[in-house]
Amino acid sequence: MTAPPRRRALVTGASEGIGRAFARRLAADGYAVTAVARNEDRLRSLTAGLGPVHRALVADLATPEGIERVGREVEQGRFHLLVNNAGTATSGPFTDVPVASAAAMMRLNCDAVVALAHAFLAGARAGDVLLNVSSTLAFAPMPNLSVYSATKAFVTSFSESLWHEHKDRGVYVVNLCPGMTSTASQPHTGEGVPEALVQTPEQVVAAALTALRQRRRPTVISGRKNTLFAAAMRALPRRTVLGVLGSDH
Numbered sequence: 208m209t210a211p212p213r214r215r216a217l218v219t220g221a222s223e224g225i226g227r228a229f230a231r232r233l234a235a236d237g238y239a240v241t242a243v244a245r246n247e248d249r250l251r252s253l254t255a256g257l258g259p260v261h262r263a264l265v266a267d268l269a270t271p272e273g274i275e276r277v278g279r280e281v282e283q284g285r286f287h288l289l290v291n292n293a294g295t296a297t298s299g300p301f302t303d304v305p306v307a308s309a310a311a312m313m314r315l316n317c318d319a320v321v322a323l324a325h326a327f328l329a330g331a332r333a334g335d336v337l338l339n340v341s342s343t344l345a346f347a348p349m350p351n352l353s354v355y356s357a358t359k360a361f362v363t364s365f366s367e368s369l370w371h372e373h374k375d376r377g378v379y380v381v382n383l384c385p386g387m388t389s390t391a392s393q394p395h396t397g398e399g400v401p402e403a404l405v406q407t408p409e410q411v412v413a414a415a416l417t418a419l420r421q422r423r424r425p426t427v428i429s430g431r432k433n434t435l436f437a438a439a440m441r442a443l444p445r446r447t448v449l450g451v452l453g454s455d456h
């Protein structure tokens with residue numbers, strides 16, 4: 208008896224952190240994974256460890272060329288699952304950060320997400336899933352992470368609209384909001400943050416995959432503490448939120 212064809216997933220930002228945890232878990236669950244990032248060595252070492260059916264695709268998603276290359280792959284590759292995970296956060300007072308760096312962050316965190324979502328949803332079939340990685344900062348304007356938190360508010364609003372547009376044709380769009388997650392770029396250690404508030408990438412991915420099985424909600428917040436944080440951010444007056452989050456600065 209021949210095995211059924213593998214389902215196919217494309218994961219952006221798969222060479223590190225949450226994206227790498229997605230790639231590993233999806234491969235273990237039987238998906239053929241196409242892993243996207245800039246660093247070819249890290250991507251190849253990931254896919255070599257996963258096995259022969261998995262692919263590395265090197266692209267810089269903060270550039271129009273990189274977005275176009277991955278968009279073509281999404282259009283032509285017949286993926287069942289797209290994980291729009293790649294994202295960066297530049298911190299600091301707004302005018303201390305070069306505007307070119309803010310623009311690159313917006314291209315990666317927003318433009319690439321929109322372009323790849325478009326490429327995916329245009330050919331998606333019932334049962335397919337688009338998962339966009341946002342953040343609990345989508346619910347909270349964050350002083351010194353002003354552009355980053357605004358990009359995540361964009362991703363959340365965009366993804367929730369798409370959830371509604373596509374649910375009746377059986378295509379599930381889900382907005383994943385991790386809170387503080389310990390990754391190479393954002394270890395969240397030594398920042399006076401209690402360990403109990405920081406999740407691992409694997410915990411975030413487990414929360415996402417539970418949501419994919421249930422297919423109920425447009426937004427999934429990873430972990431109970433992060434759910435409470437997001438609820439408080441939505442309930443409190445904006446001025447209070449800014450006073451609390453900006454109190455260190």
Ligand SMILES: NC(=O)c1ccc[n+]([C@@H]2O[C@H](COP(=O)([O-])OP(=O)(O)OC[C@H]3O[C@@H](n4cnc5c(N)ncnc54)[C@H](OP(=O)(O)O)[C@@H]3O)[C@@H](O)[C@H]2O)c1
Nearest residue numbers: 220222223224225244245246267268269294342388390392
């Ligand atoms: N960690 C947290 O606390 C946290 C909390 C909430 C939300 N998030 C969100 O979760 C997602 C993943 O975060 P993470 O902490 O796992 O990040 P990470 O460990 O820094 O990994 C980022 C991944 O994105 C890739 N990447 C970065 N710039 C890219 C570009 N221009 N083009 C293509 N790929 C690029 C990186 O690989 P290369 O460098 O090789 O390109 C890497 O694979 C992001 O969207 C982030 O905003 C993270």
